[in-house]
Amino acid sequence: MKKQKANFRDQLSTLTAEGKRAWIYAKKPSGRYYIARNIVGFALLAFLFGAPFVKINGNPLLLINVLERKFSISGTIFHPQDVIIFGLAFLTGVLFVVLFTVAFGRLFCGWVCPQTVFMELIFRRIEYWIEGNYSKQKALDRMEWNAEKILKKTSKHLIFYAISFLIGNTFLSYLIGIEKLGEIITANPTEHLGGLTAMFVFSTAFYFVFAFFREQVCTIACPYGRLQSVLVDGNTMAVAYDHQRGEPRGKLNKTETERKLGDCIDCLQCVFVCPTGIDIRNGTQLECTNCTACIDACDEIMDKIEKPRGLIRYASENSIANKTKFKLTKRMIAYSVVLTVLFGLLSGLVFFNKDVKITVLRTPGQLYTKTETGKISNLYNMTVINKTTTEIPITLKLLSHEGEIRFVNDRIFLKPQGMSEGTFFIEISPDQLKSVSNKIVIGVFNGEKLITEVKSNFLAP
Ligand code: SF4
Ligand code: SF4
Structure with a gap:
């Protein structure tokens, strides 16, 4: 990592030197990881939107009714009296998050987190569709207000709000059940003012997050993201730049018969696609959501210059420094054993839970x-x-x-x-x-x- 900017840790990539928001115009990603993420993401979305309609033994597949203190998981109803199950489930969940993060860093953020799935696969896709790729979006924002800009911006925000309304309602159905949500939608609005207010608040909150707050959720607000700094170590697998192979970086000189520099041709494609605006070549950073867009971008460049793929890839810092393969550490094995025991106990309690x-x-x-x-x-x-x-x-x-x-x-x-x-x-x-x-x-x-x-x-x- 020779040529990194010495001050890259002093300032957030999403802030200007004056402390104002620096809007990220991420280049449209493409490649094998993007295809795989689409498959995983759309399967998750199908589950998210479909699950409220699914019943097992007449009970919802998933219901977290905090107000009435009623919970249904896989069709099994739990009450606050099931305190041991809740306690154990909470403990198992926390340990799972710790273990998973120690081993795989922010893999969850890049592939499964609803924020990333909605932002990268739905909202940003609509933005590309209406406003064009990143350079066109930039040009549109700099443009004076005219008919084209008004039309594009209005239609984008209307669609954003409509999708946020759908997400807000789905979220509400997990809290109060799909039947109650149906009642709120179909009955006289004056009878359900509380429900309608909740609907409006959720929809507006989601709209604000996806239209404006965006990557700030992952870099500033998300507590899981902040936890990374204490959970990851040199053996944690993450999206990483192979500085051993890439440095010293330098532009491609087509007149050279044999390249004397590293494999990184400093084309900045990995930076242009990054939705959090960072340069992964500076090393592991808190802002990286492991979205893999830079892997795809760099692989495409490697294909073009006829070098092996994987200059940016899933790897641990130690495996890159020592040129070794990813391996399980004692800490990961110990966490896995405890986690397996907790999972066993939890499954037993849920399985033998009486009607x-x-x-x-x-x-x-x-x-x-x-x-x-x-x-x-x-x-x-x-x-x-x-x-x-x-x-x-x-x-x-x-x-x-x-x-x-x-x-x-x-x-x-x-x-x-x-x-x-x-x-x-x-x-x-x-x-x-x-x-x-x-x-x-x-x-x-x-x-x-x-x-x-x-x-x-x-x-x-
Ligand atoms: S995409 Fe690859 S080659 Fe281009 S700057 Fe990034 S790491 Fe270097
Ligand atoms: S550095 Fe790469 S993996 Fe990390 S957020 Fe940026 S594009 Fe995604």
């Missing part, structure tokens, strides 16, 4: 009473959650002792995806009770079918 969740607690402040028939009676409070989409009539039976459960209603109907509460007595003969505190097991039945069992304590004299 009916019941909590039974002795009523606080109550000890025991003696009934007229001489039995010992304890009072209990019960909370039952039905995670299914059907109503379930349940009955309770004492499994551990011979005894009676006396409910106000002996059959409780659990509303679909609802929560019910109740109070009941358990009565047991004193001859069955061995100590002051006795462990009891209660069975929860739907007809003759045992749904789940719950344990509690029974107090006796």
Whole structure:
């Protein structure tokens, strides 16, 4: 990296020397990585827009209803009571992000992040389509306002807002469900002022991000991007320039019979295509989203000058410096083992998660009473959650002792995806009770079918 600008770390590529925004006009990318990114990106978009319509066992494929504290993942309903699953899922998610970033840097940002997918594959494509490639866009912005400029800018921003509206609505459907979104759209607007406001706020926020804020999300705002500096090291794989091969850089001299300089011909194509405006030849930088546009641009140049592709490629800093291949480090292996264990635990918890969740607690402040028939009676409070989409009539039976459960209603109907509460007595003969505190097991039945069992304590004299 001999010829890098000494001050390139002193100033953001998106700021002028006066501290104003320097608008990035990225050249339209093309090449094998761009094609691959399109395939991955459009598959993800199909999932994103299609998933709200998909139901499994009558439940949404994915629902994150924070307001009503209801969550559905792969058709399984979770409530705040599933705190262990949420905690473990959060821990697994954090570790996955750490491991992934240690090994592969910002690979996620370039290929999967919705910001990149929407910006590079949708919004920028529309911009190229309406305003032309980067040099034409620059010329249009410098042009005085005339009919052509008004037409192009207006149509671009109208389309941008329409797509942002679609994204905003899709985002909302993951929060409140597609049915509720449908209600907001079709009902009288005065009945859903809150929902309509949310729709407008989301749409406008997305429009602002994709029309104006753009790469600033990745370079300034995104916390994941900021984390890079503490997670990546010399062994992390990233889009990197092979300075061993490229330097000393210099223009191509066609009169030379044998090139005495490195393979980089200083054509700046890698800089022109970069959506964050950086020069990857300066080394790994926080602003690089690993979008691979510079790999494609440089490969095209290498093909033209008949040099091997990969002057810019996926590689770690160490592998370039030592001319070795990418290898797993001990840190990556250790993280992978912990991650596998957490994934196993999480899958087990989700897999064995029951459709009916019941909590039974002795009523606080109550000890025991003696009934007229001489039995010992304890009072209990019960909370039952039905995670299914059907109503379930349940009955309770004492499994551990011979005894009676006396409910106000002996059959409780659990509303679909609802929560019910109740109070009941358990009565047991004193001859069955061995100590002051006795462990009891209660069975929860739907007809003759045992749904789940719950344990509690029974107090006796
Ligand atoms: S595209 Fe390749 S050859 Fe051209 S400046 Fe960038 S690294 Fe050098
Ligand atoms: S340096 Fe290359 S990979 Fe990184 S953001 Fe710019 S074009 Fe994309």
